[in-house]
Amino acid sequence: MKQWQKWTVAAALVVVAGGGLATFNHFKTNASKEDSVLNYSLDSDIQTLDISKSSDQYSTTILGNTESNLLRLNAKGEPVPDLAKSYSVSSDGLTYTVQLRSGLKWSDGSELAAKDFVYSWQRLADPKTGSQYAYLTSGVKNADDIMAGKKPVSSLGVTAKGDTLTFKLEKPMQQFKYLLSFAQLMPQKESYVKDQGSHYGTTAKNQIYSGPYKLEGWNGTNESFKMVKNPDYWDAKNVKTKQVNWQVIKNPESAIKLYQQGKVDRAKIYGTPEIYEANKNNKAATTTPLAVSSYLEYNQAKNPFLANQKIRQALNLATNRQALADQASGGTRYAATGLVPKNLVKATNGQDLASYVNPGYKYDPTQAKKLFKEGLQEVNKGKMNVTIETDADAVVSKSTVDYLKQAWESTFGSDISVTEKIVPIKQRMQDAQNGNFDITLTNWTGDYQDGVSYYNMFKTPTTGTNSGQFKNDAFTAAVNQAENQDANKPAARDADFKKAEAALKDQANLNPLYSWKRIILNRPNVKGVVLNPTGLQLDLTHAYRD
Template sequence: MKVKHWLLLLTFGLLLSVLAACSGDESKEPAGTDTKEEETGEKVLNFLNPEAIPSMDPSLATDESSFIYLAATMEGLYRLDEKTQPTPGIATEHKVSDDGLTWTFTLREDAKWSNGDPVTAHDFVYSWQRAVNPDTASEYGPYMMNGVIKNAAAISKGELAVEELGVNAEGDFTLVVQLENPTPYFETLTTFGTFLPLNKKFVEEKGDSFATSTENLLANGPYTIANWSSTSDTWELVKNKDYWDANTVKMDKLTFKVVKDPQTALDLYEEGTVDRMDLTSDLVDQYSSNDDYLVSADTFVYFLKFNQTTSDALANKNIRLALSRAFDKEGLVNEILNNGSIVANGLVPKDFTPMPETGKDFREVSGDLVKYDLKAAKEFWAKGLEELGTDSVELEFLADDDKTTKLLVEYVANQLSTNLEGLKVNIKQVPKEQRLDLDSNMQYELQLSRWGPDFLDPFTFMNLWTTDSGNNWTGYSSPVYDQLVFDTASKLATDNVARYNNFLEAEKVLFEDAPIAPVYQSSRAQLISPKVQGVFVNPFGATYEYKWADVGDE
């Protein structure tokens, strides 16, 4: 989703358009990057990360950083290649029954965990059962599996035992999966972090310590993670010599350092200490003509979330509709971000998926559902205040603590409080891990959040806001919306035209109810050393794929 070229594969076999990122004109030569290869004989690349890794537990991970490092250290049935196509991972092949409900995967027999244990079908059964077990309290387990894997929804609600999940091992190297409904994009789902295997004996031996540090983790993927704990601000990915495809992995080590200050990141890049950094808006104009400059389109959509359970004001539909329309999004993307990001006036991103009959982009067909409209915002605001019987509202605005987010939320808060008379907005910035915790416990009022797709279908966005979704921490519930979305995965599962019509209608219902307000679809402006080769960027799932990373010539 953020690379010079990438190909989106449309679910159900349609091909999406290629997005080409633009690079700047020639300018000054960038500082050389020291990969330490000459010093140690190792191939090393050095990167930054915007925050500590929130979780290395596949069942509990919910964020971009976690899934990046899970994908680097672990492998599921399939892995995404440079064209975003599933390529064999632990599975070498699979067969699908005529009715589309039974998927049988043949697993390779040479895959090992980093402790020497073989990776077997039982590891997938255990992991998937753990993800939907209500005792695990996984957000993504129910979100990814309910309505897809047979009995997942009933199990996640505590109505059936985990052993009833539609996944079984027929011997050590055959995995059989029963689906609730035909799901043509299920193969791409198996590449996602929630579907990674787990070594049951190791997990249970570690107990509460599992996935909290290097010694409490097992790898079965291209790299192992070294010198890491849940609070680390530095760590390394080290080539996993026990990985079944280790000969393909060219890098000996990738290092990572948490840096939140953009100027510090730039200094590190210019002195050759790191090989990639994200540019903030104030640096874009200065470096847009640099040879290393790259702007790449994203499929992440940022939005405001309104918690209807912690604020009487946000429980009022007219107040939410007013807030949704009361800030200038063009000014935000052009002045605050200045990195190629575009205004979002809906939920499903632009250039993500075409309509099945016409090939037109879903976003174009659905249209602009929530535009900046100050007149309408003030009218909704007045109605809301009247219904509440007050002339003032005070809200707490929760967001991450990095510099770019700080500028963004200050802009939005100022716009809202200026344009809506009687509104006071108090900003609360916290580390990302803390925000995710506050979010899942619904301990916020107004929040800046985002979503990147987990698979190539509108369902990955639409299912977020169904009543029982593991990611719907807003208090929003609409039987009409739920039915429209659920029908796309059940009775309309094999009728793609009808499915997409449901998605169009569901998106309209969502923004008539306004549990969220779309803000922008992101792009990323970066400086990337020409030495960085083979690092692919996915339009869904883990953002960066490091398996094929290599050091090239400058």
């Protein structure tokens, strides 16, 4: 890998040398010294404010701060009442009863009612919506049949009577309390959604808000907008910040510069190796858990080479994960031990779940060459030409694809040619959903702090998040065992997850690369910010400038 390392050093010198030449006057900030204003940035564009259809972390960040759910995660990561006044769970874990707070309102002043939650759950499960998160409703009575088009959405086990919501489950779900805080299951007003039609959630004006803030100034494509305090939020008296200015800053160096100029209150330093190295000793730098996993998805449905198990196993064996994490990310990532990332949750025995379920991925170029040649003979289509697709806005992702191209072509020689496809995140997500790719680099943040948040994404080829459309019976059986027979047996459930990881490795359905470290510069006088390792990563509900 010496050639790749030399390229990396050269690129680093260019990045560092060029950093001082960047111009920042195109960033229109409304920075203020007033205590009631905060200034934040997003790494990429908002894709949509349609609650049911959003799936990227940037849209989730805005939705999570402008909308509310029954519960909200506190600073300890515990779901506590938000729009709910209280909730209870039956002894068998199959019924959740939620009492709403009285007098809840939407940002337009209209009543926010229990039926708005029923509609949101139904809309997510409805196959006509086409939500990638529809699978989250699985386990609620009739959800699977609704998603399969076998039953009407009205049969979903979510009902409302007055200010009381009742959820009927088909099986105990350890993660269900987290779903009651999840952004894609926040309430939606049916009459408003239908009135907006195809315009719903496409701009700030085409959405109404139930949370601590309202979004203003986003027209669907612009990169500068703001959140203002929502006076109709039930707990508005405890929202101390009147305005949060947002701007999309895709260049990590620009974000650091604006932080140094006092124009943004937070900047991540894990975006590139060079930025991390230059800022890791800053007193304002803090490291907090971030449960993000990066992995390759192989299009097993459309690419005959990748449909071959030996070729997929060879590509996995030709991937040196530790070197990749060290070199492509400059130490800002942890080498993957499996699909589930480091710092998601602890297993029952006290180990980090990622360590406990570790199936033993290894780097073995000799075995990789052997399997690759055997696979090529089985496919019998000559040389393998393959494209790896990733996001244009993610510097480490680009470096990762550079590394993999060099590693695989060095290992397999003239038997393979790797092409890099670097596109905006929106296109990469659309290509993944439409199956328009060979190999895609996916970065996935857990929805909640439980292994199922990762494992249930791949139970069937038709799951919206199974872009490679693979079927692994052993994997599915292990996950189903964890979600059903072992749902209330924590140790057995962890053992099921271990079997699931082993099944993924054996068939090489995915190629886990690394999980993330969150190292950020935080303005020391900004208090009350809640950082979550999963779901809504940045919650500014109670943030304020001291």
